[in-house]
Amino acid sequence: MRLRFLLLSLFLLPSLLFSQAVDSLDQVAPDPVVVDSLEQGEVKVKSKFIPKPNRTLMWSLLPAGGQIYNRRWWKVPLVYGAFVGLGFAIDYNQNLYRDLRDAYLLALNDEPHQFSGTTIDSPNALRNLRDSFDKNTQTAYVGLVLLYALQSMEAYVDSHLRSFDVDDDLSFKIKPSVDVNGMTGQPVMGIGISIPIGR
Numbered sequence: 001m002r003l004r005f006l007l008l009s010l011f012l013l014p015s016l017l018f019s020q021a022v023d024s025l026d027q028v029a030p031d032p033v034v035v036d037s038l039e040q041g042e043v044k045v046k047s048k049f050i051p052k053p054n055r056t057l058m059w060s061l062l063p064a065g066g067q068i069y070n071r072r073w074w075k076v077p078l079v080y081g082a083f084v085g086l087g088f089a090i091d092y093n094q095n096l097y098r099d100l101r102d103a104y105l106l107a108l109n110d111e112p113h114q115f116s117g118t119t120i121d122s123p124n125a126l127r128n129l130r131d132s133f134d135k136n137t138q139t140a141y142v143g144l145v146l147l148y149a150l151q152s153m154e155a156y157v158d159s160h161l162r163s164f165d166v167d168d169d170l171s172f173k174i175k176p177s178v179d180v181n182g183m184t185g186q187p188v189m190g191i192g193i194s195i196p197i198g199r
Contacts, residue, residue: 056159063148066155079151086144093137100130
């Protein structure tokens with residue numbers, strides 16, 4: 001129960017507060033993309049939000065903060081769902097580990113325990129199950145760290161791809177080229193292919 005409350009207060013509440021701050025920061029300086037001229041000489045500036053990768057990485061210190069900054073709202077429940085799922089896995093495995101650890105210590109002293117009279121009443125079975133749930137807990141902690149890194153990397157890459165040029169012009173030019181042979185120093189005629197990458 002404490003772990004669930006900690007996950008909720010540590011991850012959910014700060015990101016909700018900071019999401020409002022992110023929206024107010026982005027409204028201060030919009031990026032002009034299209035300028036429409038209106039009647040009577042007025043100019044209307046339409047802006048398209050393009051996230052800055054370094055700022056996205058800074059906001060990614062909070063779980064789902066980078067996704068909120070990138071305005072990819074549909075990803076936020078996925079990130080939090082994964083964090084909460086791993087939190088439940090850690091809590092479940094730790095509780096069973098503690099129960100089996102206590103039962104194992106009592107079974108070594110031939111005292112009654114929680115699993116007395118069941119199929120796992122022997123000390124060997126209790127020890128094997130205890131070690132299994134301990135391994136599952138450690139695996140869930142590693143998954144939590146990997147998930148934290150993965151959501152940061154996903155937000156960073158997504159902010160880079162938002163400004164990626166997706167032009168319909170995929171043409172290339174074929175033209176003759178002259179190169180110098182490295183062995184003999186003689187000019188060599190050939191065909192060159194030119195692919196425009198920049199604007």
